[in-house]
Amino acid sequence: MVKVDIRIKLKHGVADPEGENTHKTLDLLGFEGIKSVKTVKLFEIEIDAEPEQAKEAAEEMCRRLLANPVIQTFRIDLK
Amino acid sequence: MNSTDVRIGIIRIEGTNCEQEIFDTFRALDTNPEMVHLKQLIGNCSPSMGRDLDDYHMIVFPGxxxxxxxxxxxAIFAARIRNKLGPEIQNFIASGKPVLGIGNGFQVLLELGVLPSPDDAMIDKPQAALHTNESARFECRPTYLKHENHGKCLFTSQLPRGEMVLFPCAHAEGNLKFHIEEEEEMLRLLEENDQIVFRYVDPDGNYAGYPWNPNGSIDNIAGICNSEGNVLGLMPHPERVIFRYQHPDWTRDQDFNAPGDGRVIFTSALEHIVKHY
Structure with a gap:
């Protein structure tokens, strides 16, 4: 069993309205010194496979469903 | 072909909506619409429920x-279609039959790679995205749209170029984006191929950004078609303004049973089908 973390992030330069709004709200709540807030989506996936196969499968998942390459990038971490 | 012989497939899965409005519109136009679940098209149902895309003259992906x-x-609707119905959808589009995606349906067509498709091939990855609205809010209200198409799009053949219409929008992710490094090239291609169909405008017809453009979409674009003009995707909902009484200013009209602004999308498609099939 391999545990795979897949992080989907917005590409550099793509606006992140959810992150910006969260930043604004944290400012309103009185948190000081926040430079930026970015949203990242994390999928924790357990796969019954060898680590190499699991990584390949995770890449395929990103291509076919989890990430839109126009605005997003992905990072895969095996645990 | 008579309109009564025209069969329209409205494709649904869990979570789609406005199917009923689309169904009622096509009924009001004397055609033969049917709501069909994706499972009926991929054979994951009892044999009597099974349907084929070729059973229809037009398909609609609802909001x-x-x-x-x-x-x-x-993304999930599109991935399921690509996995089980990819070649069939591709053939349907290549045959020139009309395909309409409204709101979430537009998002499905983009995720499928069917739109904007300036080179007219369905590819296996998206060429554009409908990103979170710049306001980070669900924007739900009437929007003014200007018809920008020079005649390519079959869904607006009955709407003069430059005319303004009012369709309601209701979405949180309608902000059209291209690869940052390809933005200008993509916009140039879409203009050149006559693929831009609607842009958001203010009440005077000017491009005016937010709030008139509810989502921050590039170049105020609200709807685009493919390079053949038989696939249209748009964020606002024409099926919600089929009668004048569905417009916010309906009490100022003499005849509130007159057609609403959205009807022209459906009558244009119907005219095309009746003429060609």
Whole structure:
């Protein structure tokens, strides 16, 4: 069993309205010194496979469903 | 062909909505619409329920939040279609039959790679995205649209170029984006191929950004077609303004049973089908 973390992030330069709004709200709540807030989506996936196969499968998942390459990038971490 | 012989497939999965409005519109136009679940098209049902895309003269992807809008709006619906129905959809589009995607349906067509498709091939990855609205809010209100198409798009053949219409929008992810490094090239291609169909404008017809453009979409674009003009995707909902009484200013009209602004999308498509099939 391999545990795979897949992080989907917005590409550099793509606006992140959810992150910006969260930043604004944290400012309103009185948190000081926040430079930026970015949203990242994390999928924790357990796969019954060898680590190499699991990584390949995770890449395929990103291509076919989890990430839109126009605005997003992905990072895969095996645990 | 008579309009009564025209069969329209409205494709649904869990979470789609406005199917009923689309169905009622096509009924009011004397055609033969049917709501069909994706499972009926891929054979995951009893044999008597099974349907084939070729059973229809036109298909519609309705609005809503298909599959809960999880992952990204439209991504799950599109992935399921590509996996089980890819070649059939490709053939349907290549045959020139009309395909309409409204709201979430537009998101599905983009995720499928069917739109904007300036080179007219369905590819296996998206060429554009409908990103979160710049306001980070669900924007739900009437929007003014200017018809920008020079005649390519079959869904607006009955609408003069430059005319303004009012369709309601209701979405959280309608902000059209291209690869940052390809933005200008993509916009140039879309203009050159006559693929831009609607842009958001203010009441005077000017491009005016937010709030008139509810989502921050590039170049105020609200709807685009493919390079053949038989696939249209747009964020606002024409099926919600089929009668004048569905417009916010309906009490000022003499005849509130007169057609609403959205009807022209459906009558244009119907005219095309009746003429060609």
């Amino acid at each position: 809503g939040s298909s599959a809960g809008d999880y992952v990204r709006a439209g």
